[in-house]
Amino acid sequence: MPLKTTKQIAFGRVTGGYQYRSGETEADRRHVLSVDWQRIDLPRAAVKQDLLFTLGSAMSIFAPSKNNAIARLEHLLTHGTDPGNAALSGTTAKIASVSPASDTAAQTDVDEPELAADIEEVALDQITARIAEEFAGHDLATLVTAILTAEGFQCTMAPPGPDGGIDITAGRGPLGLDSPRLLAQVKSGSQIGAPIVTQLHGVMTTHGAEQGLLVAWGGLTKPARDALKNQHLRVRVWEAGDVVDAVLRTYDRLPEEIRTQVPLRRVWMLSDAGL
Incomplete structure (x- = not known):
């Protein structure tokens, strides 16, 4: 279902x-x-x-x-x-x-x-599948960095390999030092558990970040969701659907290379109410 x-x-x-x-x-x-x-x-x-x-x-x-x-x-x-x-x-x-x-x-x-x-649902599923194919592994962090940049953040992305729990460091202002300062963890694999949530909380405290972004392409386990229940004002979770929404929201401002990897065209149609 x-x-x-x-x-x-x-x-x-x-x-x-x-x-x-x-x-x-x-x-x-x-x-x-x-x-x-x-x-x-x-x-x-x-x-x-x-x-x-x-x-x-x-x-x-x-x-x-x-x-x-x-x-x-x-x-x-x-x-x-x-x-x-x-x-x-x-x-x-x-x-x-x-x-x-x-x-x-x-x-x-x-x-x-x-x-x-459902044409709209099928289209979103196709876009999701394309993003999963084109931005697997560390490349998903590249996509999220581009989205945050399009949203007005100055971003620094960690290179592939061990990252100490920080994939992206972002902030406002010309140097990226103005509030809100944000740390992001990006996971492109299967569901993530509560230890990843705990790790994100830890690095946010250590680095004085005001906000956290947890990108969980494969979703969250129930313990992980429970660990985030009281963190709505500090941490946001982007699952696959949220990443797709962010891509659609910022598409015109994304780098040409990314738009080439995920070529989209806007189509207008009558809603059910108009049929």
């Missing part, structure tokens, strides 16, 4: 049969199934574009049948990564060979959510 509020994906397994709750006041909550939600924080950035296209366009309950979707969803639930369609082509063939005779009626009931795609 793609979560619109957090831009993450939740995974659950149905644990009971259909129930009708006649006492429920809201009509659309009377038809229920029991679900064990096993994970509710998988970053969209962990899912490849073709599978995101299917998940993001679903309008109802459906059985995904394309691009090895079932096997890939199982892998995402267990390992947090999407192996992709090609990597599981042999797995799909094996599953098909041992499955019972196909149920024609069941197959014809499968939804085709690809026909009802």
